[in-house]
Amino acid sequence: MTHFRVAIIGRPNVGKSTLFNRLVGKKLALVDDQPGVTRDRREGEARLGDLRFTVIDTAGLDEEGGAASLNGRMRVQTEAAVADADAVFFLTDSRSGVMPADRHFADLVRRAGKPTILIANKAEGRAGTAGAYEAFDLGLGDPIALSAEHGEGLAELFSALLEALPEATSQDVAADDETRVHQEFEEEDGSELDVTKPVRIAVVGRPNAGKSTLLNAILGEDRLLTGPEPGITRDSIGLTFEWHGRSLKLFDTAGLRKRARIDDKLEKLAAADALRAAKFAEVVILLLDATIPFEKQDLTIAALVEREGRGLVIGLNKWDLIESRGATLSTLREDADRLLPQVKGMPVVPVSGLNGQGLDKLIDAALQVQDVWNRRIATARLNRWLNGVIDQTPPPAVSGRRIKLRYMTQPKARPPTFVLFGNQLTDLPTSYQRFLVNGLREAFDLPGVPIRLTLKQGENPYDKRRGGRR
Incomplete structure (x- = not known):
């Protein structure tokens, strides 16, 4: 089946992201009344009638600003989307x-020579219908x-769309109705590792940690908007590509600041989108600025990743600015284990998005953590280990009675989620539970991932309240 690509373009606040969300069937792109919300290109699998195609949301086109300005860099991203699209x-x-x-950018579209469908959006009601006729003047049909x-x-x-791309759409219309739209985030099903x-x-972190620059270096192209201004990225952008034979989907996310400092409604939306990306990832790369690592907000983000049960990799970006690299790396790895004991042993990888240093090691570390996560x-094996632990360090007695781990x-x-069966487990100290979790991590080589331990109380056959023997 031929698969085609369509770019949505126009000036700010004409409803591009709203149309994008409508076509993909879910609210993937951030939408707000203020103009200029979208900055990066976002792709999604669209469905329109029997047609299946890739739709690309783009930044609002603005004439102001030179090529080096933020508006100029956004225009370059939009032009790249048009060049890559079929319509x-x-x-x-x-x-x-x-x-x-509108007239200025209609000329841009004509020069691109791509099949163009002119859409007069917000045409509900009489006022909208009347305004739609003005678009005839643009000369785009x-x-x-x-x-x-x-x-x-x-x-x-x-x-x-059928008329604009007759060859590309003919096979799509004839396609089986069972063709399903690819989901941007698949719900976690607990299944085993599927390498296909x-x-x-x-990739998450504080604003200006260099997330987009790093991902551009990994992709080998200026796919994501970057610059010295903090907070450029707003949407969580998913990018699929091959890395040494493995298919990866990397999500660039908005920088996460302390909640108390987020006043802007749009920044709240962007932060929620970033957290959603982290929730549905398998592995999260927490990108730190190596010159000011492990700020309080970094630790807060790491705790959130652990709470969501995701694997964690620490990326130390801007490593090219560090002088005593060997000693600094050793210290930061010790700090990581001390400050984040709940994911002890997570990889700590020095990288530089600016010069491409450490990219292979960072992705390899993420894949290794994903393997551990699965x-x-x-x-x-578990019970041989448990018996040895109990023999060497038995749980403490409670009210003169020994807690029995079965x-x-x-x-x-x-x-990795474990269930421990035994008696009087409600009295098992938290410190001993931590001791077991640390033992599991060390004995079975489970670094960089949260470990869940659930206690299951065994029934006492002599407990009259449970209907046991009297």
């Missing part, structure tokens, strides 16, 4: 009518009156 959805705002910027927010006009858009599926890796341990099993991985 273009050019959006205007029916309510505000045709603006000078008949405009489609559409309301992305309310889902009106999609049938007309479907017909226009892309490994989902989210690991299962046979019940027989056996242990691992019902699931992702992350």
